Amino acid sequence: MSLDIVILAAGQGTRMRSSLPKVLHPVAGNSMLGHVIHSARQLQPNSIHVVIGHGAEKVRERLAADDLNFVVQSQQLGTGHAVAQAVPVLSGDTVLILYGDVPLIEVATLQRLLAKVSPSQLALLTVELPDPTGYGRIVRDSAGQVRAIVEHKDASEAERAIKEGNTGILAVPGERLTDWLSRLSNDNAQGEYYLTDVIAMAVADGCVVATETALDAMEVQGANDRRQLAELERHYQWREARRLMALGVTLRDPARFDVRGEVSVGRDVLIDINVILEGQVVIEDDVIIGPNCYIKNSTLRKGVEVKANSHLDGAIMGEGSDAGPFARLRPGTVLEAKAHVGNFVELKNAHMGEGAKAGHLTYLGDAEIGARTNIGAGTITCNYDGANKWKTTIGEDVFIGSNNSLVAPVDILANASTGAGSTVTQEVPQGQLAVARARQRNIEGWKRPVKLNKT
Numbered sequence: 001m002s003l004d005i006v007i008l009a010a011g012q013g014t015r016m017r018s019s020l021p022k023v024l025h026p027v028a029g030n031s032m033l034g035h036v037i038h039s040a041r042q043l044q045p046n047s048i049h050v051v052i053g054h055g056a057e058k059v060r061e062r063l064a065a066d067d068l069n070f071v072v073q074s075q076q077l078g079t080g081h082a083v084a085q086a087v088p089v090l091s092g093d094t095v096l097i098l099y100g101d102v103p104l105i106e107v108a109t110l111q112r113l114l115a116k117v118s119p120s121q122l123a124l125l126t127v128e129l130p131d132p133t134g135y136g137r138i139v140r141d142s143a144g145q146v147r148a149i150v151e152h153k154d155a156s157e158a159e160r161a162i163k164e165g166n167t168g169i170l171a172v173p174g175e176r177l178t179d180w181l182s183r184l185s186n187d188n189a190q191g192e193y194y195l196t197d198v199i200a201m202a203v204a205d206g207c208v209v210a211t212e213t214a215l216d217a218m219e220v221q222g223a224n225d226r227r228q229l230a231e232l233e234r235h236y237q238w239r240e241a242r243r244l245m246a247l248g249v250t251l252r253d254p255a256r257f258d259v260r261g262e263v264s265v266g267r268d269v270l271i272d273i274n275v276i277l278e279g280q281v282v283i284e285d286d287v288i289i290g291p292n293c294y295i296k297n298s299t300l301r302k303g304v305e306v307k308a309n310s311h312l313d314g315a316i317m318g319e320g321s322d323a324g325p326f327a328r329l330r331p332g333t334v335l336e337a338k339a340h341v342g343n344f345v346e347l348k349n350a351h352m353g354e355g356a357k358a359g360h361l362t363y364l365g366d367a368e369i370g371a372r373t374n375i376g377a378g379t380i381t382c383n384y385d386g387a388n389k390w391k392t393t394i395g396e397d398v399f400i401g402s403n404n405s406l407v408a409p410v411d412i413l414a415n416a417s418t419g420a421g422s423t424v425t426q427e428v429p430q431g432q433l434a435v436a437r438a439r440q441r442n443i444e445g446w447k448r449p450v451k452l453n454k455t
C-alpha cells in the first residue's frame with residue numbers, strides 16, 4: 001500500500017486570541033502540528049502534505065523539513081476545498097486526512113483505520129460522545145451501514161440525537177478522491193465545501209464506508225482555545241506518566257510531572273514531585289530524581305541521584321554519580337562514575353573524573369578534573385578574560401583548597417594541592433603545594449577608629 005497523508009492546518013483559530021497561528025501552539029513542548037507530523041511520519045507514508053493558510057509563512061518557517069510539502073490554501077472555503085488543494089500532487093492508493101489542531105491522535109489508532117481501507121472501501125474514524133454538539137453526525141441505515149455524515153448545523157432534530165460523531169480523520173482510496181472532491185458543492189448551512197460530503201458520494205458509487213473508533217474523546221479532540229489546549233496538555237501528561245509507570249518508574253504524583261520531549265527509562269526509577277523532563281532524556285535503572293528538578297537533553301546512568309531543585313541541561317551523569325540539591329549542570333557537563341556535585345555548584349563544559357568531588361558553592365567552566373580530585377568550597381574557574389574562554393586542567397588526586405580562583409588557562413598537575421584563598425595563575429607541578437595569597441600580617445597595638453562627635 002502506498003500512502004499519502006494530508007494534514008489540514010489552514011484555519012485561523014480566532015479563539016486562541018494570539019498572534020501565533022493556532023497549530024503552532026504547544027502541547028508538551030512541541031507544536032500541535034509538530035505532534036501530528038511526528039505521528040504521520042511513523043506511518044512511513046509516501047508523502048506528507050500540510051495545507052496552510054492563516055499564518056502560512058510562520059508555520060512553514062517553523063516546521064520546514066525535507067519530507068514535508070506545504071500547500072497554501074489562500075481562502076478557507078471548507079475542509080473539502082482544503083484537501084482539494086493537495087490532491088493534484090497525490091499519487092498513492094490511499095490518502096489519510098489528519099488535522100493540525102488534533103495533536104493526540106495515536107499511531108496505533110491510525111494503523112487500525114488504515115487496515116480497513118481498500119479501492120472499494122473508505123475508513124472513517126468516529127467517536128461516541130455524550131454531547132456531540134458541533135460535530136458532524138454519522139448517519140447509518142437500518143443495517144448499520146454508514147450512509148452519510150451530516151454537519152451539526154445542517155442536521156435535523158433526529159440526526160442531532162445521534163451520539164456517534166465524526167472525528168474528521170479518514171482514509172480514502174486515492175484514485176476516487178479527485179473525482180469526489182471535484183463534485184462537492186457549498187450549498188449548505190455554512191456555505192463551505194465539506195469534506196464530509198464525500199461519504200454520501202462514495203456510498204452512491206458503491207463504496208463501503210467502514211468505521212473505527214477512537215480510544216477516547218481526547219485522542220481526537222481539537223484545541224480551539226487555551227482552555228482546550230490546557231486539557232490536551234493534561235491528557236498528554238497523564239498518558240506519558242502511565243507509559244513510564246508501566247515501564248517501572250515510580251512517580252510520587254503523576255499529576256505533578258511533565259514530559260516535554262522523548263524520555264527513555266529503566267526500571268526502579270523514582271521521580272519525586274514537580275519534575276520536568278525536556279528534549280531527549282535517558283534515565284537508566286535505579287535513578288532517583290528529587291523534587292523540583294528540571295532535566296533537559298541529559299543522560300542519567302544507573303544509580304544516579306539528582307537531588308531536589310537541580311537544573312540540568314545537556315549533562316551526562318555517570319553510574320552512581322550525584323548532583324544537588326540546587327546543582328546546575330550546563331551543556332557539556334560530564335560526570336564520570338561516582339563523581340559528586342553538591343549544592344550551589346555550577347558546571348559548564350566540564351568533565352569530572354571518577355569519584356571527583358565539588359561539594360559546595362563552586363563554578364567549574366571549561367574544565368577537566370581528574371579522578372578523585374576534590375574541589376574546595378567557593379572555588380571558581382576564571383575561564384573568561386572578557387574576550388575569550390580558556391581551559392583549566394586539573395589532574396588526578398588533586399586537592400584544591402577552599403575559595404580558590406583558578407585563572408585559566410592553567411594546569412594543576414596530579415597530586416598537587418592549593419592553599420585556601422589562592423589565586424592560581426601558573427602551573428602547579430605534580431605533588432607540590434601552591435599557596436597564592438597575601439601572607440597574614442598581625443598588627444600589634446592596633447586602635448579601632450572612634451566615632452566622630454557631630455556638633
Ligand code: UD1
Pocket residue numbers: 008009010011012051073075076077078079080081082099100101134135136137149151165166167168193194195196222
Ligand atoms: C469538521 C467536520 C465535522 C467534524 C469536526 C471534528 C467538516 C465539514 N466537518 O467540522 O464533521 O465533526 O471537524 O472536529 O469537515 N480547515 C482548513 N481549511 C478550510 C477549513 C478547515 O485547513 O478551509 C482545517 C481547520 O484548520 C481545522 C480543520 O480543517 O483544523 C477542521 O475545520 P473546522 O472548520 O474546524 O471544521 P468543523 O466545523 O469543526
Ligand code: CA
Pocket residue numbers: 222
Ligand atoms: Ca473544529
